[in-house]
Amino acid sequence: MATISDVARTAGVSPATVSRVFNGGRVTAERAERVRRAAADLGFSPNRVARSLRMQRASVIGLLIPDIENPFFTSLARGVEDAAQRTNLSVVLCNTDEDVDKERRYLDIALAEQMAGVIVAAASRKRTDLSALAARGMPVVAVDRRPRAAAVDAVMVDNQHGGEDATAHLLERGYERIACITGPAGASTSEDRLAGYRAAMHEAGVSGEWTRAHTRHADFRVDGGYAAMRELLALRTPPDAVFVANNLMTVGALQALREAGAEPPEFGILSFGDVPWASLVRPPLTTVQLPSYDLGASAAALLQDRLAGSDKPLQTVVLRTVLRARASTAGPGGGGEPA
Amino acid sequence: MATISDVARTAGVSPATVSRVFNGGRVTAERAERVRRAAADLGFSPNRVARSLRMQRASVIGLLIPDIENPFFTSLARGVEDAAQRTNLSVVLCNTDEDVDKERRYLDIALAEQMAGVIVAAASRKRTDLSALAARGMPVVAVDRRPRAAAVDAVMVDNQHGGEDATAHLLERGYERIACITGPAGASTSEDRLAGYRAAMHEAGVSGEWTRAHTRHADFRVDGGYAAMRELLALRTPPDAVFVANNLMTVGALQALREAGAEPPEFGILSFGDVPWASLVRPPLTTVQLPSYDLGASAAALLQDRLAGSDKPLQTVVLRTVLRARASTAGPGGGGEPA
DNA sequence: GGGTATTGAGAAATCGATTTCACGGCGCTC
DNA sequence: GAGCGCCGTGAAATCGATTTCTCAATACCC
Numbered sequence: 001m002a003t004i005s006d007v008a009r010t011a012g013v014s015p016a017t018v019s020r021v022f023n024g025g026r027v028t029a030e031r032a033e034r035v036r037r038a039a040a041d042l043g044f045s046p047n048r049v050a051r052s053l054r055m056q057r058a059s060v061i062g063l064l065i066p067d068i069e070n071p072f073f074t075s076l077a078r079g080v081e082d083a084a085q086r087t088n089l090s091v092v093l094c095n096t097d098e099d100v101d102k103e104r105r106y107l108d109i110a111l112a113e114q115m116a117g118v119i120v121a122a123a124s125r126k127r128t129d130l131s132a133l134a135a136r137g138m139p140v141v142a143v144d145r146r147p148r149a150a151a152v153d154a155v156m157v158d159n160q161h162g163g164e165d166a167t168a169h170l171l172e173r174g175y176e177r178i179a180c181i182t183g184p185a186g187a188s189t190s191e192d193r194l195a196g197y198r199a200a201m202h203e204a205g206v207s208g209e210w211t212r213a214h215t216r217h218a219d220f221r222v223d224g225g226y227a228a229m230r231e232l233l234a235l236r237t238p239p240d241a242v243f244v245a246n247n248l249m250t251v252g253a254l255q256a257l258r259e260a261g262a263e264p265p266e267f268g269i270l271s272f273g274d275v276p277w278a279s280l281v282r283p284p285l286t287t288v289q290l291p292s293y294d295l296g297a298s299a300a301a302l303l304q305d306r307l308a309g310s311d312k313p314l315q316t317v318v319l320r321t322v323l324r325a326r327a328s329t330a331g332p333g334g335g336g337e338p339a
Numbered sequence: 340m341a342t343i344s345d346v347a348r349t350a351g352v353s354p355a356t357v358s359r360v361f362n363g364g365r366v367t368a369e370r371a372e373r374v375r376r377a378a379a380d381l382g383f384s385p386n387r388v389a390r391s392l393r394m395q396r397a398s399v400i401g402l403l404i405p406d407i408e409n410p411f412f413t414s415l416a417r418g419v420e421d422a423a424q425r426t427n428l429s430v431v432l433c434n435t436d437e438d439v440d441k442e443r444r445y446l447d448i449a450l451a452e453q454m455a456g457v458i459v460a461a462a463s464r465k466r467t468d469l470s471a472l473a474a475r476g477m478p479v480v481a482v483d484r485r486p487r488a489a490a491v492d493a494v495m496v497d498n499q500h501g502g503e504d505a506t507a508h509l510l511e512r513g514y515e516r517i518a519c520i521t522g523p524a525g526a527s528t529s530e531d532r533l534a535g536y537r538a539a540m541h542e543a544g545v546s547g548e549w550t551r552a553h554t555r556h557a558d559f560r561v562d563g564g565y566a567a568m569r570e571l572l573a574l575r576t577p578p579d580a581v582f583v584a585n586n587l588m589t590v591g592a593l594q595a596l597r598e599a600g601a602e603p604p605e606f607g608i609l610s611f612g613d614v615p616w617a618s619l620v621r622p623p624l625t626t627v628q629l630p631s632y633d634l635g636a637s638a639a640a641l642l643q644d645r646l647a648g649s650d651k652p653l654q655t656v657v658l659r660t661v662l663r664a665r666a667s668t669a670g671p672g673g674g675g676e677p678a
Numbered sequence: 679g680g681g682t683a684t685t686g687a688g689a690a691a692t693c694g695a696t697t698t699c700a701c702g703g704c705g706c707t708c
Numbered sequence: 709g710a711g712c713g714c715c716g717t718g719a720a721a722t723c724g725a726t727t728t729c730t731c732a733a734t735a736c737c738c
Contacts, residue, residue: 001450001475003694014718019696026716048451049397050694052388053723060431060452068413078407081434090448092399093432095420109429111340112387113399136340342724353688358726365686389724392693684735691728698721707712 002042011038022046052114060090061303062110062118064103067220068095070248072273072292073121076143079296080119087304089116098220100127111136117303119296122147125188139306143299146188146316153306154316155299159189159272162288162321163196166243166270169286169323171204173331175241175268178206179214181228181253182245190217193245193272214239218249225249229256240332241268247275247287254281265330274324283327291319341381350377361385391453399429400642401449401457403442407434409587411612411631412460415482418635419458426643428455437559439466450475456642458635461486464527478645482638485527485655492645493655494638498528498611501627501660502535502582505609508625508662509580510543512670514607518553518578520567520588529556532584532611553578557588564588568595579671580607586614589624604669613663622666630658 008015011034020027021035038044052058063080065073081091092115096103103123110118111132117139122128128147133140142154170178180197183190194215201211216231218224225244229252232239244250250271257267264283272288275281298317305312347354350373359366360374377383391397402419404412420430431454435442442462449457450471456478461467467486472479481493509517519536522529533554540550555570557563564583568591571578583589589610596606603622611627637656644651 004696005694015695016697016718016720017716020717023696025697028716031716045447045451047392047453047694049388049391049453050723051696053386053392053725054694054696056723058388068417069410071408074407074413078434090431090452092429094429095417108384112384113429114386114388343726344724354725355688355690355727356686359687362726364727367686370687386724389693390726392695393724393726395693680738682735682737685733687731687733689728689730692726694723696722698719700719701717702715703717704715705713708710 001047002039002044004044004046006042007035007039007044010042011035056114057116058114059088060092060113060115061300062092062094062106062115064094064096064106064118064120064122066096066098066121066123068093072247072290075292076121076296079293079298080300081296083297083300083304089304096123098123100124103128107133111138116307117141119143119299119303120147121145125186139303141299141303141306143295144189151314153302153314155295155302156316156318157189157290157295158318158320159192160196160199162272162290162323163193163243163245164200165196165321165323166272166288167197167200168203169325170241170243170268170270170329171200173268173329175329175332177214177237177239177241178268179216179232179239179242180211180245181216181218181225181232181242181249183218183220183249185217187220190245197243213237220246220249222248222252222255225252226256227252229253230260233257233260233262240266241270241329243270243272245272247271247273250275250285264328266332268329268332270329272321281328283330286326286329287324289322289324291321294319340386341378341383343383343385345381346374346378346383349381350374395453396455397453398427399431399452399454400639401431401433401445401454403433403435403445403457403459403461405435405437405460405462407432411586411629414631415460415635418632418637419639420635422636422639422643428639428643435462437462439463442467446472450477455646456480458482458638458642459486460484464525478642480638480642480645482634483528490653492641492653494634494641495655495657496528496629496634497657497659498531499535499538501611501629501662502532502584503539504535504660504662505582505611505627506536506539507542508664509582509607509609509668510539512607512668514580514668514671516553516576516578516580517607518555518571518581519550519584520555520557520564520571520581520592521584522557522559522588524556526559529559529584536582552576559585559588561587561591561594564591565595566591568592569599572596572599572601579605580609580668582609582611584611586610586612586626589614603667605671607668607671609668611660622669625665625668626663628661628663630660633658 004015004018008018013031013035017027018035021032048059061084063077067073077093084091094106096106100123119141121144125148130140130147130150140152142152146154182194198211216228218228242253244253270286273290274287275285343354343357347357352370352374356366357374360371387398400423402416406412416432423430433445435445439462458480460483464487469479469486469489479491481491485493521533537550555567557567583592609625612629613626614624
């Protein structure tokens with residue numbers, strides 16, 4: 001591979017001049033042209049490793065997500081990737097597995113590799129620690145989940161609104177005893193979606209006692225949703241509908257419903273976040289659609305802005321959800337056709 | 340961040356000695372101890388960028404996959420990642436989108452970033468060109484799909500055996516007019532699975548003419564499977580079962596079946612590759628399970644072997660599939676219970 | 679005891695880019 | 709015409725590690 005010195009020699013100039021040609025220094029047109037031609041002839045492309053060493057910054061950004069097998073995050077990842085590609089940044093995808101230790105290791109790598117910046121969907125609101133990065137001046141953007149007390153840019157979903165919307169929809173369709181399966185206590189996504197549910201229930205005149213008794217915290221995984229749904233069905237006053245706060249738990253909840261012989265839409269079920277292959281589920285599922293791709297794209301844009309040196313005050317971008325009504329919430333009367 | 344010189348100064352030795360302590364040179368025990376303590380005190384960890392520049396090789400490997408949203412590939416990616424992490428390699432995940440140009444760009448980046456090696460699930464058997472990497476001596480492992488005429492290590496699935504197994508299973512369950520929806524002509528996975536199907540049909544005494552007339556090539560995507568299934572159902576001699584050569588196309592095929600009022604298991608359907616949330620599909624789907632995780636893990640192991648300097652002759656590892664019989668192929672008589 | 683291996687350790691070169699510094703040439707001002 | 713400032717340029721320093729080269733000290737052999 002040709003180096004900058006090779007180009008310089010071929011063009012009859014110094015390496016400094018070659019560098020200036022490509023990085024916007026002042027060079028006379030005639031020389032610049034000679035350099036460009038030499039570079040083209042030799043197929044020169046600057047060694048990114050050497051550049052990183054000198055610049056103390058790589059052209060790679062890290063993307064830390066808690067679960068690579070969750071389609072929500074893969075879609076988010078695509079958003080980041082597509083946006084990053086436009087400015088020649090590469091993306092390193094790191095799967096933290098909802099594990100704070102694994103996450104910490106990846107954050108250390110990001111520092112050691114001197115990545116240009118990091119986009120994080122934090123594994124834990126309390127225990128994810130971004131201070132080391134901030135201390136080294138590495139730009140960080142939080143996405144989907146905001147780590148507590150970290151002064152970083154963020155791109156969030158309007159979870160509370162989404163939860164409220166979803167619950168209101170269930171009420172409107174005639175369900176009366178609506179339960180909620182949300183994520184781990186302490187996760188901002190869990191809490192906000194739950195808050196939306198509570199607000200809508202309160203608005204409808206349901207007692208706080210009732211909603212509390214019909215709320216379950218699970219782990220955002222399939223099995224957690226399954227267990228929570230079984231618990232709810234075993235209550236003395238079982239629900240006639242459930243608002244499930246993420247897609248994977250919905251899959252588990254559906255399984256539990258099926259085993260118990262409860263069939264949507266007599267029993268209403270609504271998922272926060274698209275369930276992949278939703279069309280295969282019978283009846284089709286009503287979902288709160290998350291702007292996962294845009295979440296990623298916005299986060300990347302925000303990061304690039306910082307990389308370009310912007311010192312605007314910290315920003316938080318909030319994206320709205322869209323309710324997609326399908327047959328799984330057609331109403332306890334039965335009837336409804338797939339959309 | 341502490342540098343190697345800081346450590347050297349603190350320990351009262353030269354940077355060379357510090358390097359030797361960490362990279363296995365000969366150093367007296369007493370000095371080595373001093374260095375280690377100094378390094379620990381300062382929280383020293385070597386700058387990977389500087390190391391890469393000097394060593395002319397990064398501790399990053401590239402993983403090029405054609406579709407990050409296909410669970411088969413995300414699972415494969417996890418296999419690679421888990422294996423790589425054990426030797427402190429980071430993985431850069433690149434989504435080529437089945438697009439040869441995008442793939443080429445990523446391969447160029449791999450060269451420019453001086454990645455240690457690359458694992459590729461090629462976008463095209465004919466047009467994926469790995470020769471530039473080979474020329475630069477960069478280790479390459481092909482996974483799942485073997486690019487034609489490239490002299491690289493490879494980890495493959497025994498697709499033909501899987502296809503044969505699947506088809507034999509359908510025959511055994513009493514289906515008689517078995518169709519096949521396979522992937523793009525030219526892709527090794529498509530061709531091999533198809534070959535397995537043909538072999539089993541031939542073995543069962545079905546004419547080659549019949550099987551050819553009931554074979555469709557699609558694009559490994561949902562929509563392709565849908566269209567192909569509709570075509571098959573419109574034939575004068577429609578099939579009573581179908582072997583679909585990948586998971587996404589199966590989703591599409593199911594949709595088409597449903598619209599046509601054909602219900603498994605009267606109409607048998609069998610998917611090559613696990614369909615995520617398979618349990619949600621009614622009836623549960625019989626699948627040929629692919630060792631996606633192990634595919635990734637083996638590929639990473641092979642690559643690490645090369646990185647360690649192994650010059651064994653080129654290897655191809657072939658992993659077997661496992662048939663998982665469920666209710667969707669219970670037989671045209673109806674009846675069968677979910678497994 | 680003299681001469682040769684062997685070993686440990688530091689000085690310095692190296693990887694390939696960017697960037698500072700110094701300098702010569704040119705144009706402008708008074 | 710002397711002085712000041714700007715511009716384009718190349719030489720050299722720099723980033724932080726690894727590795728070669730060199731040398732001194734010790735061990736070993738006859």
